[in-house]
Amino acid sequence: MPALLMRDVRFKYRGAPDYALDGVSLDIEKGEFVTILGSNGSGKSTVCLLSDGLIPHAVPGSLEGRVEVFGEETSKRTVAELSTRVGIVFQEPESQLFCMSVEEEVAFGPENLGVPPHEIRERVEWALELVGMKGYNSRSPFSLSGGQKQRVAIAASLSMRPEMLVLDEPAYALDPVGRRELYSVLKDLKARFGMTVLLAERDCEEAAAFSDRLVLMKGGRVLESGPPRQVLRNPEKLRQVGIIPPQVSEIASILNSRLGKAEYSFLSVDEAEMAIADGLPAWRRGKLR
Amino acid sequence: MIPCTSAIPSQDKVISIKNLKFTYEGGVRALLDICLDIKYGDYLAIVGGNGSGKTTLAKTLNGLLRPSSGAVFVKGRPTTERRVSELARVVGYAFQNPDHQLFCSSVEEEVRFGPSNLGYSEEDVRQKAEQAIVGMNLSHLRGKPPLSLRLGERRRVSMASVMAMDPEVLILDEPTTGLDAEEVSELMRRLRRLNEEGKTIILITHDMRLVAEHAKRVVVMAQGRIVLDSDPRGAFTDIEVLRRSSLEPPAVTLLSHRLSKFEIPQDIISPEELVLHLLRSEGESK
Numbered sequence A: 001m002p003a004l005l006m007r008d009v010r011f012k013y014r015g016a017p018d019y020a021l022d023g024v025s026l027d028i029e030k031g032e033f034v035t036i037l038g039s040n041g042s043g044k045s046t047v048c049l050l051s052d053g054l055i056p057h058a059v060p061g062s063l064e065g066r067v068e069v070f071g072e073e074t075s076k077r078t079v080a081e082l083s084t085r086v087g088i089v090f091q092e093p094e095s096q097l098f099c100m101s102v103e104e105e106v107a108f109g110p111e112n113l114g115v116p117p118h119e120i121r122e123r124v125e126w127a128l129e130l131v132g133m134k135g136y137n138s139r140s141p142f143s144l145s146g147g148q149k150q151r152v153a154i155a156a157s158l159s160m161r162p163e164m165l166v167l168d169e170p171a172y173a174l175d176p177v178g179r180r181e182l183y184s185v186l187k188d189l190k191a192r193f194g195m196t197v198l199l200a201e202r203d204c205e206e207a208a209a210f211s212d213r214l215v216l217m218k219g220g221r222v223l224e225s226g227p228p229r230q231v232l233r234n235p236e237k238l239r240q241v242g243i244i245p246p247q248v249s250e251i252a253s254i255l256n257s258r259l260g261k262a263e264y265s266f267l268s269v270d271e272a273e274m275a276i277a278d279g280l281p282a283w284r285r286g287k288l289r
Numbered sequence B: 001m002i003p004c005t006s007a008i009p010s011q012d013k014v015i016s017i018k019n020l021k022f023t024y025e026g027g028v029r030a031l032l033d034i035c036l037d038i039k040y041g042d043y044l045a046i047v048g049g050n051g052s053g054k055t056t057l058a059k060t061l062n063g064l065l066r067p068s069s070g071a072v073f074v075k076g077r078p079t080t081e082r083r084v085s086e087l088a089r090v091v092g093y094a095f096q097n098p099d100h101q102l103f104c105s106s107v108e109e110e111v112r113f114g115p116s117n118l119g120y121s122e123e124d125v126r127q128k129a130e131q132a133i134v135g136m137n138l139s140h141l142r143g144k145p146p147l148s149l150r151l152g153e154r155r156r157v158s159m160a161s162v163m164a165m166d167p168e169v170l171i172l173d174e175p176t177t178g179l180d181a182e183e184v185s186e187l188m189r190r191l192r193r194l195n196e197e198g199k200t201i202i203l204i205t206h207d208m209r210l211v212a213e214h215a216k217r218v219v220v221m222a223q224g225r226i227v228l229d230s231d232p233r234g235a236f237t238d239i240e241v242l243r244r245s246s247l248e249p250p251a252v253t254l255l256s257h258r259l260s261k262f263e264i265p266q267d268i269i270s271p272e273e274l275v276l277h278l279l280r281s282e283g284e285s286k
Helices: A044-051 A079-083 A102-112 A117-130 A146-158 A176-193 A235-240 A247-258 A269-288 B054-061 B084-088 B107-117 B122-135 B151-163 B181-196 B208-214 B232-237 B239-244 B251-258 B271-278
Strands: A004-013 A021-028 A033-037 A061-069 A086-089 A164-168 A196-201 A213-218 A221-226 B013-023 B029-039 B043-047 B069-074 B091-094 B169-173 B200-205 B217-222 B225-230
Touching (some): A004 A044, A021 A044, A102 A117, A146 A164, A235 A247, B013 B054, B029 B054, B054 B069, B084 B091, B107 B122, B122 B151, B181 B200, B181 B208, B208 B232, B225 B232, B225 B239, B232 B239, B251 B271
Parallel strands (some): A086 A164, A164 A196, B043 B200, B043 B217, B091 B169
Antiparallel strands (some): B013 B029, B217 B225
């Protein structure tokens, strides 16, 4: 049973002329980290809203096809029920934070579920530790940097102990350092807990290295889905759908074309460094011959 | 920190900032002793993390904010001695969020608003608006309400309404946020053309790839100060300064630093350039 199952899903927002999703079939397995790549209007945010039941329960429109979360049809469950299984984090952390302290913020979800106080305390500590915000309990969320706010928003989702975490462009409002903090938390969630994660992004400079799968979307359809190495083999293809490819995959692609039949693919600076250090002496000798 | 060399404004510069300090009501000190000269026709990138003072600095250039101390000279005269409408003819500012400046019921009206407020004749307003509408590729959208458009289009409308006032200096605050790859390259092409035509461009961003590819000069800000002022190549050689300023150099620059033992230069800013150096024959000079 997959964490998320979508079959022939079409969705049109009320009043919109076109379908936001136009026949999407997509499975996310338990423990999988999937990054959906798409530009504006690709449908990636709509997939996020479907996965936690905000569509069809809170967002008006017409929905066709089947959407299941852990084997249950989302249309037959309430948003409150689904919120214990799927946590969602949006672009702007400010839109999700409203409490006076970080601790209240993170405790808010489980309190509403009627979780006993001692367990709430445990969950809060666990979630804050996980996002690297231990000790910030009594700080006001509004005194934090963008990256810290977004990590608190993630902790507030995690304290509900969801089985799947959905993030819609979580780095949108962050500066490069905030971005780095955020992605190291996501990487950690996967490495330490094998958390099921659905990340919607407009580029994969960081996520390529630790995603199990990249899904390329455009115009409400899935164009390609596969391991990052396969999807990033041809960086030009990403540009054609409005995605700026990771610089390391551009380097690999240029190297391959200059070296003839080489088949390099780099997903991170570390990987590129090792492969280049390894191959470079031979490339340079080769040119002298 | 870059110190001020003299307190006298440079007459040959379009903008000359001397010992500028700015403190918001409530006491947040956003700018601490800024000195910066910008010459006519420059293409300057102001980079820095959130809260480093980039946007505050930009707003002092067109008189939206008045210095708490020090001065900003625009074409040799302090901003405090000019009306904002007068400054708008020289320094145009496109907000980070285009919706903060869009309020008319059609694109055409929106773009005409600026020049008609500056007191241009009917004919001049028509001509300037038309030029900006065509220049920003908005002809097919001229009758539409701006707020009904997509983000990339709204951003073009906000830029066109600034362009229509025909300013010599164009400030763009995070103009690529939320745009698709294609829209970004189209926007950057337009900016390059405007710069070639003689406009001074000031780009505020934290996208270091964009800076590497387009700017002629980079000013790095951190905690209300300018911590580095150099050409893009120079700015990328000091990774530590960038990191301390909440910035991250492009992956290709990081990689060239890690590969320095192979005699790869430390100031590489494009993938093509890196591969060229990687495949250089032994003994070949740089």
